[in-house]
Amino acid sequence: MKALVYRGPGDIGVQEVPDARIEDPNDIxxxxxxxxxxxxxxHMYEGRTSFEEGRxxxxxxxxxxxxxxxxxxxxxxxxxxxxxxxxGCGFCKQCERGLTNYCLTMQPEPALAGAAYGFADMGPYEGxxxxxxxxxxxxxxxxxxxxxxxxxxxxYVMLADIFPTGYHATEMAGVGPGDQTxxxxxxxxxxxxxxxxxxxxxxxxxxxxxxSDRLALAERIGAIPIDTRESDPAEVVKEATLGLxxxxxxxxxxxxxxxxxxxxxxxxxxDGLVDAVRFTGRLGVVxxxxxxxxGGSRAQGDxxxxxxxxxxxxxMWFKGQSMGTGQAPxxxxxRALRDLIAAGRAEPGFLVSHDLPLEQGPEAYRHFDxxxxxxxxxxxxxxxxxxxAAA
Numbered sequence: 301m302k303a304l305v306y307r308g309p310g311d312i313g314v315q316e317v318p319d320a321r322i323e324d325p326n327d328i329x330x331x332x333x334x335x336x337x338x339x340x341x342x343h344m345y346e347g348r349t350s351f352e353e354g355r356x357x358x359x360x361x362x363x364x365x366x367x368x369x370x371x372x373x374x375x376x377x378x379x380x381x382x383x384x385x386x387x388g389c390g391f392c393k394q395c396e397r398g399l400t401n402y403c404l405t406m407q408p409e410p411a412l413a414g415a416a417y418g419f420a421d422m423g424p425y426e427g428x429x430x431x432x433x434x435x436x437x438x439x440x441x442x443x444x445x446x447x448x449x450x451x452x453x454x455x456y457v458m459l460a461d462i463f464p465t466g467y468h469a470t471e472m473a474g475v476g477p478g479d480q481t482x483x484x485x486x487x488x489x490x491x492x493x494x495x496x497x498x499x500x501x502x503x504x505x506x507x508x509x510x511x512s513d514r515l516a517l518a519e520r521i522g523a524i525p526i527d528t529r530e531s532d533p534a535e536v537v538k539e540a541t542l543g544l545x546x547x548x549x550x551x552x553x554x555x556x557x558x559x560x561x562x563x564x565x566x567x568x569x570x571d572g573l574v575d576a577v578r579f580t581g582r583l584g585v586v587x588x589x590x591x592x593x594x595g596g597s598r599a600q601g602d603x604x605x606x607x608x609x610x611x612x613x614x615x616m617w618f619k620g621q622s623m624g625t626g627q628a629p630x631x632x633x634x635r636a637l638r639d640l641i642a643a644g645r646a647e648p649g650f651l652v653s654h655d656l657p658l659e660q661g662p663e664a665y666r667h668f669d670x671x672x673x674x675x676x677x678x679x680x681x682x683x684x685x686x687x688x689a690a691a
Contacts, residue, residue: 302682303356303430304661309347310669312662317356320432325371328438330381333450333685334457335428336360337661337678339487340419340554340588342669348556348595349420358429358680359385359417360460362453365442366432374439380449381442382638383435384630385461387415387425390440401629406436414627429661431682443634446642454649454679455641458492463637463648465586465628466492466552470500472584472624473548477501482537482546482576484569486514486525488677489586490552491651494523497550499646506546508533508572510560513673517651529560534576545578554587555596555604564599567611574616583623651677658682 305315320329335358344351362382365375375381388400394413395403406415407423418427426434435441445456466489475481479502483494486509497505498521507518508526515525526533537546557568566589573583589607596605603610616623640646653676656664660680667675 301431302658303426304358304658304680306344306351306353306355306357308353310345312345312357312665314659314661317430320426320430320434322367322369323434324436325369326437326439327369328365328372328375328435328442329367330361330363330383330428330433330435330442331366332361332363332428332430332433332682334362334453335680335682336457336460336462337664337668337680338461339489341665343556343588343590344420345665345669346595348593349590350592350594351420355418356426356430357418358427359419360457360462361417361428361433362445362449362457362460363428363433365438368438372438375442375444379442380445382445382456382459382634383417383428383433383442384464384634385416385419386627386630387417387423387436387441388631389437398632399629400631401627429658429680429682431658443638445638448642452641452649454652454655455647456638457679458648459630459634459638459641461628461630462488462492463496463646464630464633465489466494466550467496467633467637468628469493469550469552469584469586470496472582472586473550474582475500475502475548478503479547480537480541481505482533482549482573483507483523483552484533484550484572485509485552485587486511486518487552488651490550491517491521492648493550493552493584493586494518495521495646495648498522499640504540506533506537511671514676517676521650533572537576541578546576546581547578548582548584549573549577551583551585551587555589555593555607555609556599557587566600566604566609570609570611574612574619574621577621578619580620583621585623585625586628589625652679654678655686656680657684657686
């Protein structure tokens with residue numbers, strides 16, 4: 301089968317790899333029809349993780365079931381399913397608590413927790429930027445989609461990661477009706493956090509970034525854009541709230557945060573939120589931070605290369621703020637968010653800028669990594685059926 305394979309920093313290519321197949325009675329095989337390029341794929345693409353050469357990328361996947369193992373009873377051949385990027389077993393201590401993002405069984409390294417498709421340090425599982433994908437524990441991990449799945453793939457594929465991840469940021473931040481919420485980052489996850497806050501009834505939602513096209517999308521969904529090239533988000537928010545600050549905030553950038561001039565500073569968005577959010581406010585951090593960053597010493601410093609981020613903890617403590625962190629437990633949210641999409645209450649596919657065949661994946665990575673104008677979210681279609689996507 302054809303797949304996008306990581307060959308080294310800045311180098312991926314479409315190659316023939318062994319077909320995905322049933323390896324366990326509980327497996328299913330999915331013919332991938334939509335698979336997204338995620339911002340966290342770029343960390344691996346740039347060589348800023350320990351991702352191994354020769355592996356297939358892609359953790360945001362949707363498609364049609366073409367084979368099921370003998371232990372599978374719920375999912376049927378022909379079903380359209382969307383797959384949480386977290387691979388859970390369903391029966392370990394963490395999964396039983398709803399924390400599929402930190403499954404203990406699917407992660408083979410005893411010192412770690414959590415597994416995912418095509419992701420550094422999250423198990424040996426191949427990604428879905430390929431024609432077919434093996435899905436362990438298919439009955440547990442596959443979310444069934446309705447009759448409109450094929451026509452609305454650009455909406456439903458967002459359930460694999462970024463819609464639940466953005467929603468998770470608002471959950472950790474405690475966003476509720478009438479709240480004043482600041483989101484750092486107008487990338488796909490930041491836009492999904494802002495969108496989720498608006499769905500929850502937040503009174504005002506600010507989105508801070510320095511990418512004009514992404515800020516335009518934030519304004520389109522009803523958020524208030526803050527261009528960090530022109531304004532300090534904390535000052536904008538405090539001026540609008542009589543000096544009190546936002547009720548809560550979401551960090552949706554991560555350890556490669558940088559200023560408009562391109563200078564990296566992993567503490568940039570954390571410090572901004574601590575400053576902008578009121579006393580006793582809550583912060584939800586879903587931007588990726590890693591314990592080891594191979595490029596961190598060159599880009600920032602030796603501390604950052606070890607995941608040690610000097611940020612304004614003193615002010616955070618003084619203000620009595622609380623912070624939630626980590627990857628999203630997608631299964632906790634994806635069923636309810638699916639039903640919002642099915643009912644027409646949510647259309648997260650609004651942020652898709654490009655529907656492309658798999659063969660254009662290398663070009664798409666280059667544009668998306670460069671943050672070129674208009675490249676806000678890319679959906680690849682390994683089956684080549686671009687007409688089935690809701691553009």
